Amino acid sequence: MDRTESIYGINPVLTLLKQSPSQVLQLYIQAGIHSRRIDEIAGLATKKDIPTEVVERVRLQALAGCDRHQGVFAITKPVETLSFDTLLDHLEKDYMAQQLPPLLVLDQVQDPHNLGACLRTADAVGIAAILIPERKSTPVTAVTRKVACGAAESIPVIPVKNLARSLQALKKLGYWLVGTDERGSMDYTELDWTIPVTLVMGNEGSGLRRLTRESCDYLVHIPMLGQVSSLNVSVATGVCLYEMLRQRRHK
Template identity: 55%
Template sequence: MRRHDRPEARANKHSSAVGDVHFYDEGDLEQLIGASPNPLVLILDCVQDPHNFGACLRTADAAGVAVVVVPKDKSSPVTDTVRRVSCGGAENVPIARVTNLARAMDKLKDLGVWLVGTADEASKSIYQLDLKGPVGIVMGAEGEGMRRLTGERCDFLAQIPMNGKVPCLNVSVATGVCLFEAVRQRQ
């Protein structure tokens, strides 16, 4: 299976579709990441702004992400705005909407995926971590960052070095920085 090929939407209890966008759930994670020996996964913890969500999907597609995992609640739905901003990312990258994000993260860990959460208070930089193997990048919500249980499920925490006066980056920009550091390391 090529990097951007998506498993066919199955007529089962797990997958659903809205237009050209197919949604999966926790039960599909093994199949979605199984197509790659070193899958790159993006986990968005309650990203609610449709512009940010769309931009994250666009970046995920460009980086070759195997699946984007989002909680069903407290996350932006895939609206026309999300689809427009994603420039095809919403249609190209499988999106797994899960009821319990912490449980889905545990399942990814059981499947051999190391989880790297982003947090301003982390002692290591994203550039100091090995992102070459099966890795899930965990991004927190606008403003609040990752929820406590989400952060506790991460194997590593990393921060993006900030040299200016602004306290943080927009979640979609931070997603791009982290995903493309993984892409850089894998080349």
């Protein structure tokens, strides 16, 4: 059998069935669970002729590998990955006459929960794509898709071989690169977020790598008034992205 992936949780499964039902190969629903959204999932699967099996909780937990499945689990085709070159072509053709859409870069973020949380926030504020290095970054996993609550199906996560080179390509296209760093000279609220911006976030432990930091046009910091020196990467991402959204809505 060709390589497959999996997804669990009501929101991710329901979103996939609505947006890309052909991706779903097999659906499992826990016996004895009834709710409006579970019934909607079952109805969509029936409408699209997706094989569906009702199974006991123990088997569903074994399939998902955890107990946070919310009563649904699906085997899917692999997520189609957009290439960076295709993204650049898309941006050049569709957006050059308008303002470039905001992008997000996660530099070697390794926790799938953090990637999922960043995806969820990115979807909420209108991020067009997320770039990650191919090496030492978490891919989109079933855990990521569960945490993202459907956003992993709407925002492409694009692995790149050379992040520094990819960042330079974005700058040539017209983007300003904004990195977050506790040593950044500018408060994140002082930046003009209405410019064509790519937000660049570092990983959970060491933050931005040197070449990534040096590629940024601006380095901003988030004020920390307590004893800890930094926020979780997904929280810091949300803080910056919602400042971007606030400024753009009031422009």
